[in-house]
Amino acid sequence: MRGLLQSWRLFRRELAAGEVRVLLAALVLAVTAVTAVGFITDRAERALALEANRLLGGDAVLRADQPIAEGPRQLAAREGLRVAETLSFPSMLRHADRFKLADLRALGPGFPLRGHYLLLADDGQSDRISRDIPEPGTLWLSRAGAEAMGARIGDQLSVGDSALTLAALVSQEPDAALDYFNVAPRAFLNLADLPATGLIQQGSRISYRLVVAGDVAAVSRFSSAIKATLGRGQRLETISDARPEIRSALERADRFLGLSALLSVVLAAIAVAMAARRHCARHLDGCAVMRCLGASQARITTIYIGEVVWLGVVGSGIGVLLGLAIQAALGSWLARVMGLAIPPAGLWPAIEGVLVGFTVLLAFAVPPILALRGVSALRVLRRDLAGAEAGAVLSTIAGLSGLAALLWLKAGSASLAFSMLAGIAITLLALGLLAAALIALLRRLRGRLRGPWRYGLANVGRRPLSSAAQISALGLGLMVILLLTLVRTDLLDRWQRALPADAPNRFIINVQSDQVQPVQQFLRDGGVDSVELYPMIRGRLIELNQQPVSGSDFAGNGERARRLAEREFNLSASSSYRSSDNRIVAGNWWPEGGPAEPEVSVEQGLASALGWKLGDHVAFDIAGRRFDARISSLREVDWESFRPNFFVVASPGALDGYAGSHITAIRLPEARPGLANDLVTRFPNLSVIDIDAVLAQVRNTANQVTMAVEYVFYFTLLAGILVLLAAVTSTQDERLQEGSVMRVLGARHWQLRMAHASEFIAIGLLAGLTAATAATVLSGVIAEQVFGLPWSANWPVAAAGALAGMSAVTISGLLATRRVLSAPPDRTLRALA
Amino acid sequence: MTDTSAEPAVAQLSADSVLVVNGLGKRVPLPDRQLTILDDVSFSIRAGEAVAIVGASGSGKSTLLGLMAGLDLPSSGTVILAGESLNALDEDGRARLRGQKVGFVFQSFQLLPSLTALENVMLPLELADAADAMTPARDILQKVGLGDRLGHYPRQLSGGEQQRVALARAFVTRPDVLFADEPTGNLDTETGAQVIDLLFELNRQQGTTLVLVTHDEKLAVRCDRSLRLSGGQLVSP
Known part of the structure; x- marks a missing residue:
């Protein structure tokens, strides 16, 4: 002392x-x-x-596989946050005699809290901004979805037990950062119309989302509090759910x-x-x-x-x-x-x-x-x-x-x-x-x-x-x-x-095999220099080294691994690889002409998240058909090139015959701003994704x-x-x-x-x-x-x-x-x- | 090697001796040989006595002072200061003894630059956990004529003033023995004389034993007696 x-x-x-x-x-x-x-x-x-989460449609998003209880809502109300609710699940849509599996989204009042929808304007060419949700009794469809079903504005579509009127076509969603490669038609309806459809039943695979927005400090407090009390099947959606380019x-x-x-x-x-x-x-x-x-x-x-x-x-x-x-x-x-x-x-x-x-x-x-x-x-x-x-x-x-x-x-x-x-x-x-x-x-x-x-x-x-x-x-x-x-x-x-000046600003997806040549020609004629189309086939992982697997098998590798394994993979095939944004870090790329047996090259980050090694055998389910291949190389991918890149690329010919489509990325010539619309007019089934908006946000x-x-x-x-x-x-x-x-x-x-x-x-x-x-x-x-x-x-x-x-x-x-x-x-x- | 055995009484022992030096030697190793700085030095000093230690530069004066004050250990011989054998004490024991019985005045003043005149004088009292360090420190600074410079830092004082602060610091604990090492060495003649007058005056008032190391013969004669060192040995004055 x-x-x-x-x-x-x-x-x-x-x-x-x-x-x-x-x-x-x-x-x-x-x-x-x-x-x-x-x-x-x-x-x-x-x-x-926070900024990153805004790419997901709100300031913070609580996602659950069960209806979200009052607790989080009350917490959001106490913090003075705006709240909106959405439900999404796969369901069949019917238009006349056509049936299609669609990704259905029921939107509650107030959604979207951040960002907006782009709806196709009446002229069928330009887009208009909408910050509302469909009126009760009406339905919105993704543009490609409407094309696939041959539906026009004013048509009646059946959703479960209800009949809803098609009121608008959607070009872009506020939460597009999540997965803009998904080609399934998307349908949007008012949450108030959902009970009448009779689709909410025991065992339905429904994702419930509580979206909040408001004062940043309040959002921070809300997120921290929610994180501490997350129940089974609940999680806060974060930027790790977004596309790798953005992440x-x-x-x-x-x-x-x-x-x-x-x-x-x-x-x-x-x-x-x-x-x-x-x-x-x-x-x-x-x-x-x-x-x-x-x-x-x-x-x-x-x-x-x-x-x-x-x-x-x-x-x-x-x-x-x-x-x-x-x-x-x-x-x-x-x-x-x-x-x-x-x-x-x-x-x-x-x-x-x-x-x-x-x-x-x-x-x-x-x-x-x-x-x-x-x-x-x-x-x-x-x-x-x-x-x-x-x-x-x-x-x-x-x-x-x-x-x-x-x-x-x-x-x-x-x-x-x-x-x-x-x-x-x-x-x-x-x-x-x-x-x-x-x-x-x-x-x-x-x-x-x-x-x-x-x-x-x-x-x-x-x-x-x-x-x-x-x-x-x-x-x-x-x-x-x-x-x-x-x-x-x-x-x-x-x-x-x-993000160089010539970075692609449009992804074009859902190009069918027989459209590859015509689309390439159309774009070349429109002034686009090089157009390379890549096959894109969606497949679900079913086996690793001859052992059946599901998402829960990867729970030990972390939440991200589990979600990755549960999602559908976008598979592609290629004879050559683009060295500007891909680099082989292990194994070898296949020789010219391709290997004798099917092989795949896997993105390094995915391989390490899922614990895949060179030489492992993987099997995917592609629209009911099985696809087997050996991992022959691991690649490092520069996602920020904003060019089409895939976690899994198969050797040439390996995916031939499997159901899928093609994808490409182009930069619209400045002299032809209307080229994208012309393309869709000419090939109505295509989806053109404006990544300028996503890029601008990033x-x-x-x-x-x-x-x-x-x-x-x-x-x-x-x-x-x-x-x-x-x-x-x-x-x-x-x-x-x-x-x-x-x-x-x-x-x-x-x-x-x-x-x-x-x-x-x-x-x-x-x-x-x-x-x-x-x-x-x-x-x-x-x-x-x-x-x-x-x-x-x-x-x-x-x-x-x-x-x-x-x-x-x-x-x-x-x-x-x-x-x-x-x-x-x-x-x-x-x-x- | 330190010799702690009782040497034959070469020094004159008496009941009132406050400092007894017996067969003191100091040698330091050089690469090729041993250098002897002090060789078999013995003497004793009575309480209240003023003794000058004189000699040319390099004769071993400062080394002797350091050994007497317990700042260093001898290679041989013993020092008994205020009844305690320094050889038997560890460094902390010697520090305690210094704090209780000894005062110092150095040629280069050795005031702490970060402390004011008053704080420098208070320091030894505070280190001894005195209840009130301020009053005696202020009193003695008044006595040495620096009552109006209490809050000044050493760098704001002249050499003479700094040495007077050092004198105040040395005397404020009322030591039994005061060691002074060339106290006027850094001062001009006139200032040096004033400082010495003050030193002797305080010494007289407090009845302190004074051990003064100097090469100044005029200063030495003001002491009761002188011990002369030459080549590390005591010689007759």
Whole structure:
């Protein structure tokens, strides 16, 4: 207790004297950065999740296989959310004497809460927007469905026991992101008409959906509460239910946010470590004096560790408040600029900020303090006695362990944390070795150098441990900044490249085998350059390696695997594969002419989700017929190319004779905006899906996320620059003293400047080069492992980064040492005596 | 090697000895040989006595001071300070003894730069858990003529003023023994004289035993007696 009081006294006094300002500033900065980045990424992630869910027709969707009880409705009402209800199930439709299995959707009042339907206008050419549902007694049909049944507006269709009038044809649904490849006719009716149909019976395969929308915070609360009380057969529909093209863009954005937050922790750790080192170095004398004045080792340890704890409390407190303020300002600004409602952040980033502050501070400051105990009291008589440098190794080990724990916590993935930590450790080792080599070289060279260069470079060599520590910290800081720049450049490039100007904007589905040639010809005549049609056959998985399987067999592989296995697969067949967005990662593509036995190539993500391996045998049921094949290759698919891609592709000819249709993707020529309508007029059974609308939504979300990412990035960058300053400031005292002595001996301003500049250029060059190399390699690992992007070394950015790093170190170094020139040398010498 | 056995009484032992140094030696290993800094030094100092330790630079004065104050351990011989053998105490024990019985004044002042004049003087009292550190610290700073500089930091004080704060810090615990290592070494003649006057005045008022290391013969003659070191050995004055 007494020790705590004394440490508080010391902290207060040192704070008043400005002695702990550097460490406090570093800590505040670290906690602010971690907290603000944490808050912003947390909010951006929530915004992203919400945005993504809007692609599903509402802000959040609760899906169940039983009628949804009152609980969730009451909860939504309490939160002030708008609610709509839909039911969907397969059912037979009858028009005159034609029967067709359709996907029936009963829509409750208010639906859709987000987005709209596109209905075919009366002219039969253009679309009109509708935010309503069918009137009671009427029915809407998907355009292709109406064509398949030969139904016209005004016709009567039978649905169960009811007869409904066809009132509109639907071109696009608000929740199209879910599965726009489904070719079954879709019928939409008013929920009020459903009981009269008599279709709701025991055992019907019905999906009940409760769609909510409203204030973002309320939606967040609703989703969290629902998640906690999900019953059997219930789940919140998320973006993982959406098409892979949309999912993968959003997931990458999410991971980048996570990475930024992670790197801000690393930067924070470096800043605090450097400041802690200086803090301890400056307390060597005080420690010796206290020993002379009778303080025991335990007392000294208590006082100084206590001081660090107080520092942690005050610094973390200020940091969290600043972080909150910044995220509030930035959050509302972002919301205004992006027109995006950003949900409030949770408490976790604040807790995390404090946790990071304390862990880093204690890990890096305590070992040197423990080393302070070993300071000889004799230091008061002989200043040359060794200080706390002995604690450097222990400090590094403790610091890295603390950092490892934090990275693990933050990354939520051991492999990401491990590759990050391994990258840091290897960078540190490389920096240490290079620094040692440079120092040895400088020692040899110094005899040949002249003037200020000699003094400046001698400084690097004279304090090998200190120089090595400084070069390592600077290098690591630069590496982190460069890493983030490289990954961000990669990612942004990717988003822009993913949606090039000639990206397809229409999918054409349901092309029958005998229409392939005519459709190709029609499109070519219409000005579309290359038209490639792919067979698309829907099949349900029935066997794996001769064992019958169902969705529940995959429950052990996670919910997504179960749903994937339950759904119908879109199978295709091809003799060649498109290398622009497909890459074989295991096995081999079949030879020209195809293999003797049927083979399939499977998308890698699906294979790993379902636990399929190369050589496994799979069997599908295609409209009552069985299809058997061996998995002969695994493919990586770039879904963001927005071209027709399939999870399962069969060898040529393997699917011949199975019932199915063809699909293609085209970009409408600008000169022929009406081509799609002409196509449908000419081939009425085709469905043309306008993916521009879906793309626009994805693009919009990607743009919004990019902005959030950019600001998070700039903030992390700012933190990095401050780290550089902190690192340079950490040896300021020695430089001040040397500078003063040199000035006393007659050194002129430019000579001192040159001496400092040569020292910083040497340090900056070394740190910059190592950092650029390490960042380039690590960004490659991250691009491939975390983002699933192919890596190509971005040397120009790396070189520019190294150069910028060197300049930043030199400029911040010269700024930090300008006091050497301005302060009267005698006063500096006396102050530092 | 530390020798803790009772050496033949070379030093003059008396009942009122506050410091007894017996057969003290300090050797440090060099790559090729052992360097002897102090060799078989013995003497004793009575309570209230003022003793100067003089000698040329490198004669071992500061090493002797460090050993007497328990800041370092001897290679051989013993030091008995205020009735306790320093050899028998561990570092914390020696720190406790220093806190209770010893005051220091250094050539380079050794004030903590982050503490004000008043806080620097309060520090030894606070470390000894004194109930009220402020009043005696303020009183003694008044006494050394710095009553109006209590809130100033060392960097805001002149060398003479800093040394006066150091004197106040040394005397505020009313030590039995005060060790002073070249207290005027960093000061000009005039300021140095003022500081020394103050040192002797406080010493007289408190009846403290003074051990003064100096190379200044004029300063040495103000003490009751001098011990001269040469090449690490005591020689006749």
